[in-house]
Amino acid sequence: MLGIIASIVDGVLIGSVYGLAAMGLTLIWGVMNVVNLTHGAAIVAGMFALYLLTSALDLPPYAVLPLILLGGFLVGVGLYWIAVHRMIGQPPLMFLLSTFSVNLVVIGLATAVWGTGLFNVPVSLPGVTWQRYTFPGTHLLAAALTAVIAGLLYLFLYHTRLGKAVRAVADNREAAELSGIPTTRVLSLAFGLGVALAAAAGMLIATMFPFTVLAGDAYQLKSFVVTALGGLGNPAGALVGGVALGLVEGFAAQFMPVSWTLVIEFVLFVLVLIIFPRGVFAFTRS
């Protein structure tokens, strides 16, 4: 029983980071109806940014988080103008092709530079031991930082003029434009925010687990599952969905081989799409 509780707690801690990654994906969808297939590459970029900044500049791991958020935002805004803006008004398939192409280019270049070997960022942080089970400090701090970032995003979206503009564009782009909101700039801002969140999630994942250039695909898939759980376009739902996914992973693994986890995830994905097409946690959307 204690093992089950420990795994659930651990699942929730890690799931919250999955939720952070999915918040980036769902924010972009909510504002501009674009499935961003550079999401996995953005997660990997966060991982490598941590690796490079800590090894080259000898910075403490968590001190680079603001830099990664800022860098992710700027890269995201740049990506918007390069790969997304020209597709506005085009069929959805064009967005998929465009962002998928960028993803291939980024991962291809990264593979050429770093190969596909494993990278590890050693993070020395004391954990919390309960009975015989230890919750690593990296998992606890990743969950705490996720909560902080999610809180800041909430404050931005609900208590700033710019955030309100983002929500207005998400609700009705034409009406927002008629009200004088510079919607194109808001779209690029939202894309930048989405990439920044994905990069931050990648950085936090890299403090917990070793990673490769190709690691983004697995987390991108998880983000899709989480987004389906939380409801497309709903950042708060994505966070709750991530926690729920982590909880399911931790709980299920105690009763069946861990290799079944992926099967469980995708069965859940399909069931949610059939039973709750707007997302299980769609009620959290205001």
Next chain:
Amino acid sequence: MSALRLLAAAAMFFAAPAFAEEDTLTIGMTLSQTGPLNVDSVAQQRGAELWRDQVNEAGGLKVGDKRYKLRYVTYDDQSQGGRVQQLYTRLIVQDKAQFLFSPYSSGLCATAAVITEQYGRLMLITGGAEPKTYTLGNKYLVQVITSADHYLSGAIGALQSKSAHAKVAFVYSDDPFSKAVTVAAREQAKESGFSIVLDESYAPATTDFSPIINKIVTASADALLGGGHYTDGATLARQIYDQKANLKYVALLVAPDSPEFASLGEAAFGIAVPSQWEIQATYKPEFGPTGAEFVKAFQDKFKIAPDYHAASGYQGGIILQHAIEQAGSIDADKVVAALNAMDVTTFFGHYKIATDAGHHGLQTAHEMVLAQWQKKNGQLEREVVWPKSAQTADILYPLH
């Protein structure tokens, strides 16, 4: 007349490469330049490259009165079986490879073997340990490394010397090699009097091992045996350390044998690995370099120390070279006959294969050692801890 001379000279000029082509031996292989098998596959390839370069620098491979320069044709298999099948067909049909070296990992080797047997091309298996492939009636496969069913024998022997009734957890990758290793090791563990408290496989792409480690803690295991390849094995080792699983003994397949494993820092300390070969090995070779000479040549060329994958890649080369020289021919059947008859020792250890139809090509003589990451002058280094006759340091037990 002068025009005719010019024409003749031009004809000779263009014919020259054709003569050179005849004196070149083409060897084909795929390597995993990308994908999860990248680290070990590249190491294996480096060993093969060193052999090729040494042979070419010495004037080529001697076959009777002729000397052949070696030429490699390689492709990136992306660690995927589907790619291997396409690429080995291409190597044989399009690139006209006369001999083949295997890709890395049991799964990819088994896939490539389907093609190489179909075309009757000899393939030396330098990176696939699963024994099942050799029970399928293949005639042109030759394994130079110990097969999977003996991989964890040393780890179990070493554990028994420290704790006769240890509680063992088997946690292993859900791939053909790791499963074959575990099937045999499970029986050996039972015969040794250990109780198996956990038996769990995981998908090779697993990154979060927290639920498995909690299961290990719940089962109160003393020892963990298992792992798979580099990416998953190193990830598992890091999380065992982070989650303080309180294991007294950990032996993982493949991953800890790579020099890169030291990048895990403290998480690498104490982890043991069954190894096909270690730098400290002192076999007396009947041909080819000594262990020290191989290590020096490898370090001079690649600026890193070789691991057993690099050594097995090189071993594939010198075994093929010896067989061709013995056969005095590059005819595949004659070379296979020479390989069947060989019973030799090289820097890598003993080589002899089964020749009966039910197991042809299976390595029967090569022995493994158990290495463990320990600290020497504050630096992480691999020491040979088992068998006792080959020990360079006592085994660290218990770890906690």
